[in-house]
Amino acid sequence: MRLFGTMGAETSFREEDFFGREEELSALTRAALEGSRGIGSSFMIYGPPNIGKTSLLLKLAKVLGASAGGNGLPRPFPLYFSFSQILSHPLALSQHFLQEFLSQLLRFLGDERPSAFDPAAMCDRLASFGVTGCREVLAAHERCTAEGDGLSALVNALSFPFSASGELFYPVFLFDDFQYTAKLQAVPEGAMLSILRPYIKSGHFPMFLSGSSPGRVTAALKREGLFGTFQMIEVGGLSTSSSVRLWGHLCERRRVDIPAALLPRASERLGGIPTYQRMLVEEIFFRGAKVPDAVTLENLYAVSVTEGKLNRYWREFFENTFPNRVRRGRAIRFLKRILCDRFPLDTMEGAISLMGASEEEGETILSALEFKGLLKADLDQLTFLGDPVLADFLYWAFERGVLGKGTSQVAAAIVQARLSHTAPEPGQGGDHARRVAIVKELMRKWDLREVPLLLLDFGMFREKFGGKGLLEVVIGMEREAVRVRLPKVSSVSTGYRASRGGPRFDFDLVAYGFLASDFSEENLVIWAVDAAVEKNLGARAVEHFENRCRLLALEKGLPHDRLRKWMIINETTDPAAIDLASRYGIHLSHPTQLRLFLNLFGLEEPDREPESAHSPGPDATSAGKTLEYELVLPIKADSEVVAARVAEEVAAFAAVDADTVDRIKMAIIEACINAFEHSASESGKVRLRYVLSPDKIELFVQDDGKGFRTGMTPEESKKNRGWGLKLIRELVDDVEIITGPDGTVVRMMIHLGGDSANPGTNQQEEGGSASPGER
Amino acid sequence: MSPYRTIETREAGDTFVVCVGGYLNNLLGEEVEKVVRAKLDDGVRRILINFQGTRMVNSIGISFVIGIVEKVMEQEGRMAFCALSRINCDLFRVTGLAKYVRSFETEKEALDYLSGNA
Numbered sequence: 001m002r003l004f005g006t007m008g009a010e011t012s013f014r015e016e017d018f019f020g021r022e023e024e025l026s027a028l029t030r031a032a033l034e035g036s037r038g039i040g041s042s043f044m045i046y047g048p049p050n051i052g053k054t055s056l057l058l059k060l061a062k063v064l065g066a067s068a069g070g071n072g073l074p075r076p077f078p079l080y081f082s083f084s085q086i087l088s089h090p091l092a093l094s095q096h097f098l099q100e101f102l103s104q105l106l107r108f109l110g111d112e113r114p115s116a117f118d119p120a121a122m123c124d125r126l127a128s129f130g131v132t133g134c135r136e137v138l139a140a141h142e143r144c145t146a147e148g149d150g151l152s153a154l155v156n157a158l159s160f161p162f163s164a165s166g167e168l169f170y171p172v173f174l175f176d177d178f179q180y181t182a183k184l185q186a187v188p189e190g191a192m193l194s195i196l197r198p199y200i201k202s203g204h205f206p207m208f209l210s211g212s213s214p215g216r217v218t219a220a221l222k223r224e225g226l227f228g229t230f231q232m233i234e235v236g237g238l239s240t241s242s243s244v245r246l247w248g249h250l251c252e253r254r255r256v257d258i259p260a261a262l263l264p265r266a267s268e269r270l271g272g273i274p275t276y277q278r279m280l281v282e283e284i285f286f287r288g289a290k291v292p293d294a295v296t297l298e299n300l301y302a303v304s305v306t307e308g309k310l311n312r313y314w315r316e317f318f319e320n321t322f323p324n325r326v327r328r329g330r331a332i333r334f335l336k337r338i339l340c341d342r343f344p345l346d347t348m349e350g351a352i353s354l355m356g357a358s359e360e361e362g363e364t365i366l367s368a369l370e371f372k373g374l375l376k377a378d379l380d381q382l383t384f385l386g387d388p389v390l391a392d393f394l395y396w397a398f399e400r401g402v403l404g405k406g407t408s409q410v411a412a413a414i415v416q417a418r419l420s421h422t423a424p425e426p427g428q429g430g431d432h433a434r435r436v437a438i439v440k441e442l443m444r445k446w447d448l449r450e451v452p453l454l455l456l457d458f459g460m461f462r463e464k465f466g467g468k469g470l471l472e473v474v475i476g477m478e479r480e481a482v483r484v485r486l487p488k489v490s491s492v493s494t495g496y497r498a499s500r501g502g503p504r505f506d507f508d509l510v511a512y513g514f515l516a517s518d519f520s521e522e523n524l525v526i527w528a529v530d531a532a533v534e535k536n537l538g539a540r541a542v543e544h545f546e547n548r549c550r551l552l553a554l555e556k557g558l559p560h561d562r563l564r565k566w567m568i569i570n571e572t573t574d575p576a577a578i579d580l581a582s583r584y585g586i587h588l589s590h591p592t593q594l595r596l597f598l599n600l601f602g603l604e605e606p607d608r609e610p611e612s613a614h615s616p617g618p619d620a621t622s623a624g625k626t627l628e629y630e631l632v633l634p635i636k637a638d639s640e641v642v643a644a645r646v647a648e649e650v651a652a653f654a655a656v657d658a659d660t661v662d663r664i665k666m667a668i669i670e671a672c673i674n675a676f677e678h679s680a681s682e683s684g685k686v687r688l689r690y691v692l693s694p695d696k697i698e699l700f701v702q703d704d705g706k707g708f709r710t711g712m713t714p715e716e717s718k719k720n721r722g723w724g725l726k727l728i729r730e731l732v733d734d735v736e737i738i739t740g741p742d743g744t745v746v747r748m749m750i751h752l753g754g755d756s757a758n759p760g761t762n763q764q765e766e767g768g769s770a771s772p773g774e775r
Numbered sequence: 776m777s778p779y780r781t782i783e784t785r786e787a788g789d790t791f792v793v794c795v796g797g798y799l800n801n802l803l804g805e806e807v808e809k810v811v812r813a814k815l816d817d818g819v820r821r822i823l824i825n826f827q828g829t830r831m832v833n834s835i836g837i838s839f840v841i842g843i844v845e846k847v848m849e850q851e852g853r854m855a856f857c858a859l860s861r862i863n864c865d866l867f868r869v870t871g872l873a874k875y876v877r878s879f880e881t882e883k884e885a886l887d888y889l890s891g892n893a
Binding site for chain 1: 798800802831832833834835837838860861862865866869870
């Protein structure tokens with residue numbers, strides 16, 4: 001005779017280990033008790049695997065079992081039943097259900113657990129409590145069994161508790177792992193709900209369905225018109241305070257000593273999941289380990305997840321669920337991409353193509369994950385669920401299985417990753433974060449567009465546009481023939497290191513994209529992006545970046561050309577760094593290139609963080625904003641005075657001293673009259689831009705003529721003329737003149753807060769490069 | 776004359792004083808050159824340009840000033856500037872004017888220098 005009783009979670013459930021969830025518990029208890037008055041609601045409880053749904057149901061069963069029915073009203077009889085056992089035949093299921101019902105009811109009514117399953121004896125015993133009709137139900141069940149009519153047997157069994165209820169009790173079903181009911185042979189999905197429907201609707205029999213894949217269940221509820229009847233409760237990790245209380249309790253039981261200060265962090269580490277807490281405490285206990293500090297705790301955790309209990313837990317799941325090795329590897333690799341690398345996927349097709357499996361196999365894998373609750377499928381929308389421990393496990397499985405790393409190596413990486421993320425990175429101020437954020441936004445907009453390769457190649461860019469101003473560069477860029485096709489980026493993760501892998505894969509951004517609109521593995525391309533923190537990019541930084549990229553390519557199993565490397569640099573670079581980057585195929589972009597890149601996609605440069613010493617201006621500039629004015633002047637006598645007036649206004653914003661105002665005015669006058677005199681402009685107009693930022697004023701004077709006269713003609717020499725450029729150089733800190741087929745741009749810059757009173761100390765901007773000199 | 780330009784002349788002893796107001800560009804420069812040349816033709820050999828009212832200068836304006844200085848030196852006259860703003864001082868230095876013509880803060884100092892009292 002088979003053993004009876006659900007030999008599952010409820011036998012291992014320890015009520016004393018249950019902490020927190022007071023709110024959920026009280027809502028559920030109230031709903032169950034209200035069944036006695038016919039106003040009880042039913043609940044659907046959902047959440048990721050291991051989070052504690054079963055514990056919640058079992059705790060509820062205890063609470064309800066202990067509750068006394070008041071005022072002669074019937075008492076709620078909590079019937080816990082888990083569908084997770086592989087009882088896919090409805091006859092087996094109904095048989096099992098009946099056994100559970102009879103045995104649990106007897107215990108509810110005060111009997112000891114009987115030593116063996118004897119239905120006849122149990123029926124007699126129940127009759128003595130006033131519960132009649134048992135024998136009839138059993139007889140009916142036997143008839144159905146003999147006829148092999150599973151559905152009728154199921155209807156018979158499931159209805160029994162309701163017909164047996166009366167003045168003494170009313171059944172409250174606590175159905176665990178309800179998603180498994182969809183797997184019953186020869187029973188249509190949702191049949192269970194159809195059978196239960198009238199009872200649920202009555203309000204007398206509150207029901208609590210729990211499952212980690214609510215998508216299927218809610219779909220079934222909708223089909224049965226029950227969706228509105230159910231309230232949804234999502235179960236997440238324990239709150240820190242509950243989790244800490246649980247630590248205390250577990251540690252006391254196992255006589256393990258963990259300093260209280262480490263507990264909140266340990267809770268976070270395990271996602272507030274009680275099962276993991278128990279496993280880790282047991283791990284520590286069995287190893288007889290002392291936990292004096294965070295590092296030891298991290299190490300013990302890493303040991304557990306790579307070779308101990310936590311590892312075993314998930315390993316068994318994967319081994320049982322995917323007995324086939326190849327398929328298991330595929331599932332693990334896939335899940336790792338999703339949960340660790342945060343590959344965002346929300347469609348079935350995307351998931352299957354990422355797996356690189358046939359449609360049939362892909363669906364099998366997804367379905368298995370769904371049953372574990374690692375995947376939520378609502379209509380066609382997929383959501384993957386995981387927790388920190390599973391992520392670490394997947395990392396381990398991947399590193400060991402795919403990269404052949406030893407367990408201790410992986411454990412070390414896990415510990416290191418965690419420890420290195422406790423403090424914010426130095427030197428990554430607001431400016432850096434903003435730059436990264438804007439690049440992230442930019443990448444999201446790429447969408448297979450083609451852009452000039454020059455945007456990504458600083459060496460070439462400087463060669464071509466060195467000494468030219470922005471407007472000129474913009475014009476030049478538009479004509480640039482060498483273009484590169486950007487991928488359609490499906491995800492960009494920031495702070496990649498925070499997700500997985502530790503400092504070895506420490507990039508500012510990692511973007512996943514596809515080279516064609518076809519979302520398939522062979523089109524996959526990954527962009528690793530770093531925004532340099534250092535002002536002057538050195539060869540070492542490039543070397544370091546390349547090394548990390550190689551590891552990333554190895555980890556992702558990507559061919560070399562499918563990993564794109566991109567560094568956003570700051571003001572300057574060592575020539576050696578540029579050489580090295582070009583040798584390694586690393587894209588480099590200077591802030592100027594980035595600005596152009598952003599403009600192409602309709603984005604603006606992030607505001608610079610105001611530096612207190614460098615913000616002499618009032619509100620607008622000290623808030624880090626850039627003010628920009630544009631002016632189009634007709635080429636006619638004295639119109640440069642207007643330009644000077646506007647310059648005066650702009651300078652007033654920056655609250656610069658009178659002398660600097662004069663310099664700005666003079667400089668712009670010189671640039672204007674030069675444009676008037678020498679450009680031979682067809683349009684008869686000169687375009688001016690004044691850009692005021694916290695640290696500098698930039699002036700652009702653009703004409704569409706032949707070019708700036710930078711030297712004196714003999715005739716001019718005779719007339720003491722041709723001083724323009726010389727004066728401008730004297731007046732401002734930096735000048736660039738860019739002449740192209742479409743005209744000339746003079747860019748003049750005045751540093752604010754610097755030594756503007758002494759313009760003799762000309763500062764040159766690398767990347768913008770120095771002016772080309774007299775020609 | 777444009778509102779950006781004014782020119783006043785007077786004689787202080789045997790020194791011809793030109794007060795330049797507004798924006799010293801080609802037009803005003805030409806104007807200044809014209810009045811100075813006329814005085815040189817009249818035999819005046821001491822010229823003082825007062826830049827008190829000069830709010831802006833451009834390179835063409837400066838080129839006229841250079842032309843004036845050359846003329847005066849050709850005629851072996853003496854010349855001085857006064858009341859130059861700091862920026863104009865710089866510009867005159869850059870263009871080399873400062874090497875040939877002395878600048879004074881006040882008109883009096885300049886007149887004293889030109890009359891040989893300084």
